[in-house]
Amino acid sequence: MISFSGVEKRYSATDSALDGISFDIFPGEFVFLVGHSGSGKSTAMKLLIKELEPTAGEIRVAGRDLQKIPRPRVPYYRRNLGVIFQDYKLLPNRTVYENVAYALQVTGGGRREIRDKVPDILRLTGLSTKLHNYPDQLSGGEQQRVAIARAFVNHPPLLIADEPTGNLDPETSIGIMQLLYRINQTGTTVLVATHDVSMVDKMRRRVIELSEGRIVRDEQSAAYAAAESTREFAIRMRSAQG
Amino acid sequence: MKPVFFLREALRALKRNAIPSFAAMATVLVTVLVLGVFIPVVQATTGAANEVRGKVIADVYLKTDAQQKDVDRVERVLKSEPMIKSVEFISKDAAYKTERERNPKAYELLGSNPLPDTFRITPGNPDDIAKIKDALAPEAAGGGRTVIDPAIDEVRNREEDTNKILAVTGVVKITMALLAGLLGVASMLLIANTIRLSLYARRREVEVMKLVGATDWFIRWPFVLEGVIVGLVGGVLAIALLAVVKIAVVDPLAADFALIAAPDTIDFPLLIGLLLVAAVAVSSLGSGLSLRKFLRV
Ligand SMILES: Nc1ncnc2c1ncn2[C@@H]1O[C@H](COP(=O)(O)OP(=O)(O)OP(=O)(O)O)[C@@H](O)[C@H]1O
Ligand SMILES: [Mg+2]
Numbered sequence: 001m002i003s004f005s006g007v008e009k010r011y012s013a014t015d016s017a018l019d020g021i022s023f024d025i026f027p028g029e030f031v032f033l034v035g036h037s038g039s040g041k042s043t044a045m046k047l048l049i050k051e052l053e054p055t056a057g058e059i060r061v062a063g064r065d066l067q068k069i070p071r072p073r074v075p076y077y078r079r080n081l082g083v084i085f086q087d088y089k090l091l092p093n094r095t096v097y098e099n100v101a102y103a104l105q106v107t108g109g110g111r112r113e114i115r116d117k118v119p120d121i122l123r124l125t126g127l128s129t130k131l132h133n134y135p136d137q138l139s140g141g142e143q144q145r146v147a148i149a150r151a152f153v154n155h156p157p158l159l160i161a162d163e164p165t166g167n168l169d170p171e172t173s174i175g176i177m178q179l180l181y182r183i184n185q186t187g188t189t190v191l192v193a194t195h196d197v198s199m200v201d202k203m204r205r206r207v208i209e210l211s212e213g214r215i216v217r218d219e220q221s222a223a224y225a226a227a228e229s230t231r232e233f234a235i236r237m238r239s240a241q242g
Numbered sequence: 243m244k245p246v247f248f249l250r251e252a253l254r255a256l257k258r259n260a261i262p263s264f265a266a267m268a269t270v271l272v273t274v275l276v277l278g279v280f281i282p283v284v285q286a287t288t289g290a291a292n293e294v295r296g297k298v299i300a301d302v303y304l305k306t307d308a309q310q311k312d313v314d315r316v317e318r319v320l321k322s323e324p325m326i327k328s329v330e331f332i333s334k335d336a337a338y339k340t341e342r343e344r345n346p347k348a349y350e351l352l353g354s355n356p357l358p359d360t361f362r363i364t365p366g367n368p369d370d371i372a373k374i375k376d377a378l379a380p381e382a383a384g385g386g387r388t389v390i391d392p393a394i395d396e397v398r399n400r401e402e403d404t405n406k407i408l409a410v411t412g413v414v415k416i417t418m419a420l421l422a423g424l425l426g427v428a429s430m431l432l433i434a435n436t437i438r439l440s441l442y443a444r445r446r447e448v449e450v451m452k453l454v455g456a457t458d459w460f461i462r463w464p465f466v467l468e469g470v471i472v473g474l475v476g477g478v479l480a481i482a483l484l485a486v487v488k489i490a491v492v493d494p495l496a497a498d499f500a501l502i503a504a505p506d507t508i509d510f511p512l513l514i515g516l517l518l519v520a521a522v523a524v525s526s527l528g529s530g531l532s533l534r535k536f537l538r539v
Contacts, residue, residue, distance in 0.1 A: 051453060051539060072457070079455035089450045093258040105247070106456040150454065 001027045001158060001189045007057035009043050017043040019213035030184045032200045033193040035210035041193035042086055045162045049083055050074050079107050082151030084161035088143045090135040096146050097131040103150045117153055125149040141172040152183055159183060160191045173199060174237050182230045202237050251464035262440030269436045270476025270525055273429040274517050278484040280425055284418045291411035298368040298407055300375060300399035302361040312393035313359055319391055320361055325374050327366040334359050358395060368408060371399055430524060437528040445536040452539040465529040473525030477518045
């Protein structure tokens, strides 16, 4: 699904944020990208959505070389990925409902499609009572969930989340992870960047660890329970917490 | 393209960004107002200057013994000179009549008519008057002038007056043209800048739209429509004010003073049409173009 080979990104001539990293992620996988602050996680995410261009190396998504997508086609490429940004990136002048609807409107979705899909995804993310609030009237966790709802409303084959549990309390974080897990269960490939190591340990999924722009670990968890239901998952997460 | 959706988006943006939208609208309003006053003023001034320049003439006096065939020949020569716009013949009898009316006692004393036949010529371009004189009566080596036709006695223009008129009206026309140009450029910059400021405040929004997969034109259309609305509202308000001023102040005055209704000022409907089109074009193009920088995500 995603393939990085020898990807390098320099913001300045002297030091590189990513120093030649290579990995492959397969369809349906749930993968964590971890590392200390400044290790290059967000940089990798930005390369994936073509917000940035790599200095060297090749990135392929669903078999397509990102370098070869011409500028006018970039929006169409982006519609195939759901992206949850570290800073949410909600539209401040739109309500929760309108923010989520916008993701459908850019793809040409009509009113009917919006009426069908938006309330569903907002129910799934637990935002049904906040439909008409503006982002600045929401808590951090709620904004995070709006970001998830917007990323997933199109049911993209690939969901990437940068620090989705950033500044949230453990209970809310589990709620968010549960949501991502449920989305993964529908067949969507999920890539999550985070520095929340305890969360990653509890999830027991594949982990790619970055340190100073290099991959220092890429391993499957031994106790990977592939067929775990969302409910079992939630119970395990909560018990591990205590 | 979905016009209804884009229009709704434009209206929403105007409502949610009321203060910058209002600032842009006010800018358009003030600019159109200033231009709407200034354009007729420029035209009236240039018109007046041109009218004064129209008074630049030269008189070609014929010898007093000139026969009708001489008169006809000189007239042909004058009419074939391309720099001359019109030639008016004043016969010695006609000249005598007007002069006698003006000064009966002096002409009573004279008895006979001392005046020659005269051609009064008006140049196509007042600045050419000296050249025309040189063509009809070239300067001779000795310092005097010869004439190109033996029947011509003298070519005369009122040097002093002519030079003064040409200099003053020339300065007036150039000043007005410069002012009009400056005002036009200033208006464009002012509107463009107001738009840029209001867009700058929303650049994050544009960036987010791009990152969730919106195409450039999907983002741009609402901005262009917003510009159209701002230009239209600002322009219409300014024109309404202009119309009020015209009907309440200028028209009554114009009835009393011929000056204000200078013959070649622009028609009011044409003027407001032009201003409105310009306001809408500058405002919408400004929005659309200024956005380009923020779309590079
Ligand atoms: N726009 C930029 N210009 C210059 N340097 C940058 C830029 N963005 C990131 N960097 C640098 O690149 C390195 C990697 O940054 P990145 O944002 O990828 O880290 P991160 O792993 O996401 O960190 P965090 O966990 O704090 O979000 C850092 O050293 C950072 O200072
Ligand atoms: Mg980051």
